[in-house]
Amino acid sequence: MIIKTSKYHPKLFSDRPYQMCSKTVMDTTDVNIYFDEDGVSNHYFEYKKEAETQLLKEPERTKALNETLDQIKANGNGKRYDCLIGLSGGVDSSYVAWLVKQYGLRPLAVHLDNGWNSELAVHNVNNIIETLGFDLHTIVVNWEEFRDLQLSYLKASVIDIEVVSDHAIQATMFQLASKFNIDYIISGTNIVTEYILPSSWIYPKLDFTNLSSIHKKFGSYKLKTYPHVPFYKYIRYTGFQKLKPFSILDYVDYNKKDVLPILENKLGWRNYGGKHCESLWTKFYQNYILPAKFGVDKRKAHLSTLVCSGQMTREAALKELEKPIYDKEELANxxxxxxxxxxxxxxxxxxxxxxxxxxxxxxxTHAHYKKYYKFLLDTTKPIRKAFKK
Incomplete structure (x- = not known):
């Protein structure tokens, strides 16, 4: 059987025989997938290794959580905020907001308004901020610039169009961390619900060289206000003024079925009916552009992670994949x-x-810059160590 990766480009990834992992629902639509003699894919083994090495057992997990929380509070002593959190209004970020409130942290919440927020997303974000009493920094992008960037990525025919939003968010996080002297960013990234994501489906978000090159070739508007991280700032933010990430969801029992009632009852949160559907653009991109053009159904990665973490059976995941990814009438609208x-x-x-x-x-790409940057870090390590002391 020959893999049909796309209705537009059915042989996009060559005539590789179709195969699905016998433990998950990942398959050869990931061009880099490989299998052992029992048909088990690398994604299954990579998840298991990550979970075994990074997900602590009790009581070590709670001890590590408390130590990190104490460090965040100590570093934030005397400051307006002790951490940053991203707030999209989705399940993961909303639960992070709930947790940091319960643990007594003082976050600055950051939200991107790129012109594609659903009304439900606005409702959820406003409810969370009002209920928890957090300060909110909203990145309101210039629509003409942002639209021009999105069109540039569409015309460039590259797979990760979400770089346009994600780069702006990360750039703003760095700027705010610098402005308010914040050391920690608490994110909703976690192992048990979203670890599996093939590298062939995404692209590094902070490669401004790639972004600006695509925009220069296909764009029309000058990027005057778009938040960005040119390479000299990349050096500053990642080498000298590091923002420490903390994946708090890896230090608690995180099962979305248990979390949803908390969000609904405590925060007035309302469900979108799909992962990342809080953004109308992300919904259309993930549920139509990716499958139709690139042969990528991101549900496979998400469901496979849930299977690996025991939150779903493989049989249930297969049944979920049988459902249409987009309702026909909804897609047309x-x-x-x-x-x-x-x-x-x-x-x-x-x-x-x-x-x-x-x-x-x-x-x-900025790969050649990173090569020289690594050389610089290696050669200046003794100096930076002495400066730190």
Missing amino acids: DTEYVLKKLVLSQNEFEAIMNTPPIPHEFYG
Whole structure:
């Protein structure tokens, strides 16, 4: 059987025989997947290794959590905030907000308004901020600049269009950490619900060289206000002024079925009905553009992680994949809305969808800068150590 990766490009990843992991629902739509003699994929073994080495057992887990919380509070003593949290209004970030309140932290919440928020997302974010009493910094991007960047990525035919949003969020996090002298960012990334995500489906978010090259080739508007991290700032933020990440969900029992009632009852949170559907753009991108053009169904990665963590059976995951990824009527309405907002005709959009995918690296990366940066870090390590003391 030959893998059919895309309705537009059915042989995009060559004539590789189709195979699905016997333990998860990951398959050869991930071009880098490989299997052992029993048909078990690398994703299963990589998850198990990560879970065994990074997910602590009790009482060590609670001890490590408390030690980190004490360190965050100590570092934030006398400051306006002791940590940053991202707040999209989705399950993970909303539960992080709930937890940091319970643990007595003083976060600055950061939210991106890129013009694609659903009304439900706005409702959830506002409810959370009002209920928990947090300060909120909202990144309101210039729509013409942001739209121009999204169109550039569509025309470039690269897979990770979400770089446009994620880069702006990370750039703003760095700026706020510098402004308020914040040492920690508490994120919703976690092992048990989202560890599996093939590298071939995403691209590094902080590669501004790649972003600016794509925009220079396909864009029209000058990026005057778009939050970004050029490489000299990348050096500053990652080498000299590090923002320490803390994945708090890895230090608690995190099962979404148990978490949803808490969010609904305590925060007035309302469900979107799908992962990342708080953003109308992300919903359309993940549920239509990725499957139709790139042959990527992100549900496979998400469901496979839940299978590995024991939150779902493989049989239930397979049944979930049998469901349509998009309701036909809903897709038609969303397509009309997206094209109108982007000022794209149906013909222009079809032309974009029919353009063969192109690797991000084709447009240039900051890899060569990172090579010299690593050399600089290695050679200046003694000096930086002495300066720290």
